[in-house]
């Protein structure tokens with residue numbers, strides 16, 4: 001490395017700052033004695049900041065964030081139903097805006113059921129797959145609109161935009177990921193029988209790229225069928241590639257069956273390296289438990305592993321995962337505080 | 352009744368005719384000795400018909416079907432990947448066309464985990480809810496398109512269309528359904544934080560109609576969170592109201608957790624009664640097991656119960672459900688043939 005990695009830290013709202021605190025302790029512990037040095041800048045963004053200043057994400061914020069090498073985000077979003085937040089839409093204005101402005105076209109969401117972790121499934125089998133969710137297109141583009149809003153004649157449309165450029169790059173990423181995994185299996189999930197135009201583009205793109213990866217076994221599932229397999233045979237999955245909305249739905253379900261959203265990490269990745277990639281737990285800001293010290297920081301800590309992978313330091317990332325694996329195996333039903341979980345994982349890394 | 356009920360029967364492809372056969376035996380058994388008389392017309396529609404004649408659904412077919420009081424459909428769709436079916440899209444051209452032309456704006460999909468039936472969930476609890484899926488709008492309208500198809504500059508769009516008219520009528524149906532159930536609970540599922548225009552219309556409509564149903568408890572879940580609850584606490588649900596695509600996804604998952612898609616029945620309902628409503632198992636034509644005699648006809652048989660409900664004959668419908676409940680409780684892991692299941696249920700009804 002040589003130079004310090006410039007890390008933008010966005011603790012956010014609710015439990016965000018609490019889990020980010022532990023994640024940063026783990027980052028410090030695991031990089032101690034290595035040549036990896038992080039230079040951190042904190043950004044105060046989220047519902048709290050909006051309530052104080054009226055800003056969600058200013059152009060200055062965005063320019064400053066772009067000057068960093070990577071981003072660690074806790075969680076953003078206020079108390080549901082807070083009347084002061086009506087019309088603010090922190091999710092769209094902040095989280096989605098970052099993903100779009102920073103061209104995070106790969107939203108990487110691994111699902112691993114760690115040994116000793118309980119699943120709601122009676123017989124989950126060996127769950128170890130990764131969802132490569134497209135991050136910059138589909139129904140998330142914000143190209144909707146309404147006419148005659150508030151009248152009996154209202155028509156509200158949402159447009160899903162899918163481009164050959166956008167689909168091909170994420171499909172290529174997914175094939176490369178599948179090729180690098182032992183099982184080398186890729187499943188496209190879509191709804192080609194109904195969303196015929198978008199579905200056809202996705203299907204043709206997967207078929208075309210598949211020709212370059214003869215070692216990868218490819219199959220296709222409709223999104224509805226994919227949810228069935230996620231509860232009846234999740235072990236069948238290796239790499240799933242899918243669009244933004246289907247990826248959103250499948251990864252919450254995937255998180256639930258592999259021990260809960262408290263363990264689900266994600267990377268919003270700009271593989272080109274033109275913009276900083278962003279690492280965040282899949283869970284939200286959980287305002288109901290904020291400040292009580294019971295938030296599980298594991299997903300944020302696992303997001304550090306994804307950050308380290310992204311920086312090309314797989315061996316350091318492995319140390320984080322090994323410590324987490326050992327910790328969750330021992331954890332059982334014990335109720336530990338946020339900092340106790342952080343302590344335990346830091347201690348294992350130091351050991 | 353007095354007059355015979357004109358029933359259009361569309362056995363369809365694959366296991367469709369096999370399960371419809373058993374469903375009709377059950378219908379005959381349960382209405383024997385009542386004043387309910389059915390006059391059946393068979394329609395040969397589906398992949399097989401398309402391969403023979405090149406027709407998916409002609410205007411004459413449609414006009415003839417409209418002359419009936421109700422429809423029983425088995426399943427349609429050929430062998431996946433059959434090159435002769437490329438471009439035919441039996442699902443869109445037949446199944447969805449019927450739902451749209453016959454204004455089936457309520458797609459009713461109950462999920463009940465019958466006593467003795469195995470769920471993939473370790474601790475499913477008392478699963479008994481119904482999804483009221485909108486059937487004529489949303490991303491299913493077929494308003495997509497592509498430019499520069501097949502080139503690196505392709506853009507493929509899908510448009511989700513949502514109208515006040517369309518949303519209000521299905522939301523009203525859902526509230527009435529919730530009000531008639533013991534728990535009187537309704538959950539709107541959408542993705543209001545991303546699909547802001549459609550989401551806002553759905554949310555405002557539910558809020559407005561809720562004022563007329565003070566006895567119904569209302570809550571809201573994002574679709575991603577709803578999938579989590581479906582595997583961690585499905586007993587929390589009573590009536591779910593949602594759009595066409597989310598309803599498609601949630602009901603396959605709901606079927607999976609409540610004993611599998613082999614038990615999931617559905618009604619495509621035109622509550623106005625202007626057009627015949629259509630009853631069908633949620634499962635597909637399963638060409639891989641067609642002709643082997645192992646298809647489970649239970650979902651088709653339960654669709655008969657929904658048909659009887661729709662005809663205002665809840666007491667006759669109950670007899671079907673009681674027979675099915677007793678049968679599945681005893682069934683265990685026994686592998687029975689399609690006709691053995693039909694025999695067993697018919698025998699219970701006769702008893």
Ligand SMILES: CC(C)[C@H](C(=O)O)[C@@H](O)C(=O)O
Pocket residue numbers: 091092095096248282544545575
């Ligand atoms: C908060 C929301 C906009 C977001 C999404 O839909 O992408 C979240 O659910 C996620 O999965 O990261």
Ligand SMILES: CC(C)[C@H](C(=O)O)[C@@H](O)C(=O)O
Pocket residue numbers: 193194224442443446447599633
């Ligand atoms: C076959 C397909 C078009 C259909 C749908 O998406 O509605 C099916 O999945 C269903 O749920 O009835």
